[in-house]
Amino acid sequence: xxxxxxxxxxxxxxxxxxxxxxxxxxxxxxxxxxxxxxxxxxxxxxxxxxxxxxxxxxxxxxxxxxxxxxxxxxxxxxxxxxxxxxxxxxxxxxxxxxxxxxxxxxxxxxxxxxxxxxxxxxxxxxxxxxxxxxxxxxxxxxxxxxxxxxxxxxxxxxxxxxxxxxxxxxxxxxxxxxxxxxxxxxxxxxxxxxxxxxxxxxxxxxxxxxxxxxxxxxxxxxxxxxxxxxxxxxxxxxxxxxxxxxxxxxxxxxxxxxxxxxxxxxxxxxxxxxxxxxxxxxxxxxxxxxxxxxxxxxxxxxxxxxxxxxxxxxxxxx
Amino acid sequence: xxxxxxxxxxxxxxxxxxxxxxxxxxxxxxxxxxxxxxxxxxxxxxxxxxxxxxxxxxxxxxxxxxxxxxxxxxxxxxxxxxxxxxxxxxxxxxxxxxxxxxxxxxxxxxxxxxxxxxxxxxxxxxxxxxxxxxxxxxxxxxxxxxxxxxxxxxxxxxxxxxxxxxxxxxxxxxxxxxxxxxxxxxxxxxxxxxxxxxxxxxxxxxxxxxxxxxxxxxxxxxxxxxxxxxxxxxxxxxxxxxxxxxxxxxxxxxxxxxxxxxxxxxxxxxxxxxxxxxxxxxxx
Amino acid sequence: xxxxxxxxxxxxxxxxxxxxxxxxxxxxxxxxxxxxxxxxxxxxxxxxxxxxxxxxxxxxxxxxxxxxxxxxxxxxxxxxxxxxxxxxxxxxxxxxxxxxxxxxxxxxxxxxxxxxxxxxxxxxxxxxxxxxxxxxxxxxxxxxxxxxxxxxxxxxxxxxxxxxxxxxxxxxxxxxxxxxxxxxxxxxxxxxxxxxxxxxxxxxxxxxxxxxxxxxxxxxxxxxxxxxxxxxxxxxxxxxxxxxxxxxxxxxxxxxxxx
Numbered sequence: 001x002x003x004x005x006x007x008x009x010x011x012x013x014x015x016x017x018x019x020x021x022x023x024x025x026x027x028x029x030x031x032x033x034x035x036x037x038x039x040x041x042x043x044x045x046x047x048x049x050x051x052x053x054x055x056x057x058x059x060x061x062x063x064x065x066x067x068x069x070x071x072x073x074x075x076x077x078x079x080x081x082x083x084x085x086x087x088x089x090x091x092x093x094x095x096x097x098x099x100x101x102x103x104x105x106x107x108x109x110x111x112x113x114x115x116x117x118x119x120x121x122x123x124x125x126x127x128x129x130x131x132x133x134x135x136x137x138x139x140x141x142x143x144x145x146x147x148x149x150x151x152x153x154x155x156x157x158x159x160x161x162x163x164x165x166x167x168x169x170x171x172x173x174x175x176x177x178x179x180x181x182x183x184x185x186x187x188x189x190x191x192x193x194x195x196x197x198x199x200x201x202x203x204x205x206x207x208x209x210x211x212x213x214x215x216x217x218x219x220x221x222x223x224x225x226x227x228x229x230x231x232x233x234x235x236x237x238x239x240x241x242x243x244x245x246x247x248x249x250x251x252x253x254x255x256x257x258x259x260x261x262x263x264x265x266x267x268x269x270x271x272x273x274x275x276x277x278x279x280x281x282x283x284x285x286x287x288x289x290x291x292x293x294x295x296x297x298x299x300x301x302x303x304x305x306x307x308x309x310x311x312x313x314x315x316x317x318x
Numbered sequence: 319x320x321x322x323x324x325x326x327x328x329x330x331x332x333x334x335x336x337x338x339x340x341x342x343x344x345x346x347x348x349x350x351x352x353x354x355x356x357x358x359x360x361x362x363x364x365x366x367x368x369x370x371x372x373x374x375x376x377x378x379x380x381x382x383x384x385x386x387x388x389x390x391x392x393x394x395x396x397x398x399x400x401x402x403x404x405x406x407x408x409x410x411x412x413x414x415x416x417x418x419x420x421x422x423x424x425x426x427x428x429x430x431x432x433x434x435x436x437x438x439x440x441x442x443x444x445x446x447x448x449x450x451x452x453x454x455x456x457x458x459x460x461x462x463x464x465x466x467x468x469x470x471x472x473x474x475x476x477x478x479x480x481x482x483x484x485x486x487x488x489x490x491x492x493x494x495x496x497x498x499x500x501x502x503x504x505x506x507x508x509x510x511x512x513x514x515x516x517x518x519x520x521x522x523x524x525x526x527x528x529x530x531x532x533x534x535x536x537x538x539x540x541x542x543x544x545x546x547x548x549x550x551x552x553x554x555x556x557x558x559x560x561x562x563x564x565x566x567x568x569x570x571x572x573x574x575x576x577x578x579x580x581x582x583x584x585x586x587x588x589x590x591x592x593x594x595x596x597x598x599x600x601x602x
Numbered sequence: 603x604x605x606x607x608x609x610x611x612x613x614x615x616x617x618x619x620x621x622x623x624x625x626x627x628x629x630x631x632x633x634x635x636x637x638x639x640x641x642x643x644x645x646x647x648x649x650x651x652x653x654x655x656x657x658x659x660x661x662x663x664x665x666x667x668x669x670x671x672x673x674x675x676x677x678x679x680x681x682x683x684x685x686x687x688x689x690x691x692x693x694x695x696x697x698x699x700x701x702x703x704x705x706x707x708x709x710x711x712x713x714x715x716x717x718x719x720x721x722x723x724x725x726x727x728x729x730x731x732x733x734x735x736x737x738x739x740x741x742x743x744x745x746x747x748x749x750x751x752x753x754x755x756x757x758x759x760x761x762x763x764x765x766x767x768x769x770x771x772x773x774x775x776x777x778x779x780x781x782x783x784x785x786x787x788x789x790x791x792x793x794x795x796x797x798x799x800x801x802x803x804x805x806x807x808x809x810x811x812x813x814x815x816x817x818x819x820x821x822x823x824x825x826x827x828x829x830x831x832x833x834x835x836x837x838x839x840x841x842x843x844x845x846x847x848x849x850x851x852x853x854x855x856x857x858x859x860x861x
Binding site: 177180181183184185186187188189191192194195196198199200201202203204205206207210213217 | 661662663682683684687688691692693695699700701702703704708711712713715716717720721722723724725726727728729731770771774
């Protein structure tokens with residue numbers, strides 16, 4: 001059937017990409033390796049959002065809040081206590097999980113459009129806290145001077161290439177975990193909940209609990225990405241929780257193709273590419289991004305992967 | 319005591335500004351179920367247009383008129399071209415309005431530049447009234463008065479006139495309304511235009527009271543979201559009450575514990591969510 | 603195995619003064635209902651009589667305004683939907699309510715998993731849990747739709763979807779089954795097949811069935827409850843109800859007899 005063929009082609013392409021990600025970077029120009037590094041970090045947070053948007057049908061627009069929490073916790077711990085990567089990762093995730101546990105309790109009281117707005121508002125609160133709690137977060141100036149991480153056994157990861165491979169490692173581990181997660185019984189219940197909550201309730205499922213756990217797990221992965229981000233960027237400011245950043249991650253998921261995981265990573269790569277390369281040619285790169293938003297909303301709500309699938313199905317019927 | 323009165327007054331005038339933005343946002347949501355991220359653009363560009371009209375004509379009030387008309391028409395056009403087809407698809411609409419918002423923000427940067435733009439408000443509005451120990455800036459009264467007036471007019475239209483009931487019919491039951499001869503599409507476009515114009519009005523005020531710059535739109539939107547969560551989506555009264563709550567709390571917060579002031583907005587949100595998840599005046 | 607399955611005597615469902623109000627409207631008014639274990643009870647009545655609302659109160663989708671509901675003697679009035687399923691309740695929906703983007707097989711596997719802890723497993727692929735698939739095959743076969751197992755629900759005909767609808771309710775081994783217009787929209791031939799299938803169900807299962815199709819109701823039911831404007835209007839075995847002229851008036855005369 002059309003779907004199966006599409007999937008087997010996709011697997012080949014993915015394998016090729018995986019090999020390229022592992023073996024190409026040593027011969028690629030530095031600039032491109034940096035671009036890939038950033039893409040992989042955003043791919044992690046985009047995939048985490050896809051769990052909610054694409055699979056569970058929960059449009060959590062304020063997801064960037066957890067990315068920001070991860071970034072700030074790491075930033076603060078590094079600059080104040082000089083803690084290592086593993087410790088920072090641990091605390092970032094723990095605090096993000098705690099926050100998502102609280103946000104989730106409140107957000108899940110809302111249905112439909114309210115859920116959208118409420119999760120977005122939570123992100124705005126995180127932004128506001130980051131912006132005004134000057135003594136902790138540096139306010140508008142943010143936190144800077146974060147060096148590359150000190151890995152427990154390998155020492156400081158200074159070079160661009162080694163840092164890339166560190167990020168690649170986390171990306172591959174996250175991808176594997178999320179991949180297993182969406183294929184697991186729990187992951188499948190999320191899709192079923194998206195299709196029909198009422199049916200699930202009557203079949204014996206505690207729908208609220210499933211949504212709640214999904215919300216927290218997605219937040220955990222987002223904070224992981226945030227932690228890595230601040231090592232990558234060396235700097236963090238409240239912008240990582242603002243409206244534009246929140247919507248950017250939603251765009252990445254939608255542009256690639258929601259509910260596919262691969263789409264989220266694809267979207268992350270494309271948007272990162274656009275942001276970083278178009279600004280070289282024109283000051284109006286914001287308008288380029290705006291155009292991507294409009295085109296995606298109007299013509300590609302199921303993303304690029306969705307379009308490809310449609311073309312293949314149409315091609316088969318012809 | 320002096321502190322209390324001053325802060326409350328300042329909070330109320332800020333609330334007036336916020337209401338103009340949030341009110342337009344909630345009107346548009348109420349009738350079209352659109353979460354309009356470009357509402358900030360209506361506010362911002364409206365302010366800029368008002369400034370330009372003022373610069374050309376020298377009239378403060380023509381600035382308001384120009385802003386409302388231009389942005390109202392702009393809103394209607396955008397709705398017709400881009401949003402009509404996406405009815406009831408939240409995510410798509412938000413991406414679309416986000417794109418529009420970014421577009422207008424950059425456009426503003428190109429046309430009016432990145433430096434803050436401030437409207438020279440007529441002298442008589444910048445006077446300060448002295449009552450006992452208090453100094454009240456008249457412009458703040460103007461803001462509160464204008465917002466209150468606009469709210470009253472819109473509320474009255476909504477509740478007491480045939481136009482209002484037509485709109486409510488179109489919102490509640492589009493099919494039946496069409497059958498009764500109501501052109502639901504036109505109604506929706508009209509309300510969209512009014513919502514846009516309302517925020518444009520607010521933009522002109524912001525231009526006189528603060529200053530406009532590309533980015534102000536995204537800075538004020540978060541308040542809007544908190545306001546509609548507290549007040550209830552689609553309710554003009556909710557927008558008013560929410561704006562007052564947010565305006566006052568934010569003002570007191572900034573004055574009393576500036577580092578946690580944004581966090582204090584969390585409190586009314588949590589209370590409302592715990593007690594009435596659809597907002598104080600929200601439906602369903 | 604549901605512990606309540608052991609109780610094959612006694613009352614399966616008891617409703618006492620059950621009332622549901624929506625704002626000013628009382629959709630269900632002071633309904634008393636007693637259904638014995640293993641009984642087949644049809645709930646009939648004209649449109650708007652409150653039949654589906656009654657089902658929704660029993661299943662837990664709607665909260666009760668006043669009154670109580672007992673399942674095998676246990677008060678379930680405040681219990682959430684999914685807890686009632688654990689106690690043996692199952693339901694089909696009048697408007698087909700399936701997982702439309704998933705295949706028939708996946709639908710049933712999710713159904714089979716509903717009462718098991720496995721649903722929280724997050725790292726092993728679902729496809730490795732063969733016991734759910736085996737149960738799914740069995741139920742699909744008993745309803746004669748096994749060959750469609752890999753079809754996506756969206757692509758099935760209405761009749762086939764209704765078959766899946768009832769399969770999904772059966773796969774959790776309910777001891778009390780609420781069937782909401784199982785033959786809705788079915789052709790006469792499909793209706794007959796559905797009716798035959800319902801009659802073949804285990805005698806230990808208690809069945810409450812809402813039906814607009816009188817033939818089906820009279821064929822399946824031991825006892826019939828007639829609802830009108832939210833109240834119990836009449837009760838009796840099929841012959842009594844068939845001969846009850848007041849019931850006929852209510853259906854054809856649209857009489858307003860407040861209870």
